[in-house]
Amino acid sequence: MKTRPGQKIQIKSVEELLGVVNEEAAMDIEIYKITSFADHPFKVVDDEKMQELVESIRVNGVLSPVLIRPKGMDTYEMISGHRRLHAAQLAGLESIPAIIRELSDDEATIAMVDANIQREELLPSEKAFAYKMKMDAMRRQAGRPTKENARQNVGNFETADIIGKDNGESGRQVQRYIRLTELVPELLEFVDCKRLQFTVAVDISYIDKEIQRWLYEYIKENGIIKAKQIALLREACTSGPMTQAKMISILNESQPGRTPSSKNIISEKKLREYFPDDYTAADMRSVILELLEQWKNGRE
Template sequence: MKNRSGEKIKLASIDELLGVVNEESAMEIEISKIHPFKNHPFKVLDDEKMQDLVESVKINGVLTPVLLRMDENEEYEMVSGHRRMHAAQLAGLTTIPAIVRELSDDDAIVAMVDANIQREELLPSEKAFAYKMKLEAMKRQGVRTDLTCVQNEHKLGKKSRELLGEQVGISSVQVTRYIRLTELIPELLDLVDNKKLQFTVAVDISYIDKEVQEWIYEYISDTGFIKPKQIAALRNQLNNGPINQIQMLSIFNNCVMAKKVSRSLTFSEKKLTKYFPDDYTAKDMEQVIESLLEKWMQEQSC
């Protein structure tokens, strides 16, 4: 094809129009030759959504290629597409369309997290470890030389935690809270995922020693609850030094002791009027009663 000046011009390929270089064209890779990304934080569940995906794969195949990289052993490592590959296996496929890209460890982590983090059904534990992995990768990457000047200025002007918060749509403080969940023992983290332990309470527990966390888990298993004021009291006591499990239980029990039973007392008008002159108003009678009770209380304290 020629332009208006008669010069020949090159037609852009479909891959170029889509922003995919030729080297990244999808190819069929044997599933048996692909291994999961190390410490992948996202769970692949055989739930209803997975079954829907399996049915779709049986009918249409895998429409979106997975992203792989070659690891240090020259083997295929999954970067993003774990759910698609699992669905392909369940559908009976032996190969899957894949793009193989050359990625460093940190670039692979960022790509993996970015491909998964916007899913609505993510569990708190998945977000926690994903945010932690990406934040650590961002800190190691620092200011990259392949970014534009504007991007570099943006990266220099803000902390990694703030940038991560902007990318995932939460505050840097909330990023910190999620990452704190990675300090919980697995049993407590499961309670958070199953909505049996409040997020904010779990964050407070994350600052407590792992052994004491195990005691807390036992307490929750026995009682079925844990209250914010119990953890607050426990952390306050731990600031003064270590405690044993019996002392912890004592702290928890003191926080949830039954409140005093409220008592209401009513005197009928007939009962009161026989002690007062007829011209006494209700206010007059109330003042006399309060005065007599005050005197009685003083006598009791002597």
């Protein structure tokens, strides 16, 4: 390499040539000193893939260090690597290679989400709470608008766009996932196990929690519901009080392929005149069906 007179030659280190400048060094940390990240949204499941990871660790050790942050008194909090930590425990390891990094709560949240969100086969509930945690952390980091940070102070739409761009999704899709966090846990589980369609679940998330629990019971007994049914239910909720019996009637009458019935349906208020006050809608329905069955048998 030719140089000009007086020119200093800058010698690059091996680390610079390999692109690992200032790379943090991993060190072995006892597993009992590491606690899980608070409200970690990603599930650690003892499935076939976990068993494969356990066997790999038994043979090769933990090849990729986990990321932790110090919590004081020689203890640490896991940021990234919950599955590796769990597998290491199952494999009988007492320590695990870890990178220790000083992180604030919001920095730790963002790092935890970014490290896990690209995993394959994430459940909708995992992405929902991960995106929400990251959005809340980013908004807290932005702080109140001032002349200095006004450009960084972003709202929900802008933050969702940033999160989506980082993960190959539209900001609108990120917002849809975050809406799932407004579902009652039972319905969210239905989304995870594909008993409830994603877009229908997003529509349900705008409905009152008590009605959501009624919907859970309805789906459990009747199966899949469609977007049209939820649209009609949401419209009815805006026009007056909703009861479980009224909800069931709306959903039944709007089932795809069902021929609309005549309007001679007896209202729940009218039915209440014939039943004790402590009878639920299900109790009344049971009695009515039993009486109808007796009437039918009497005609035969």
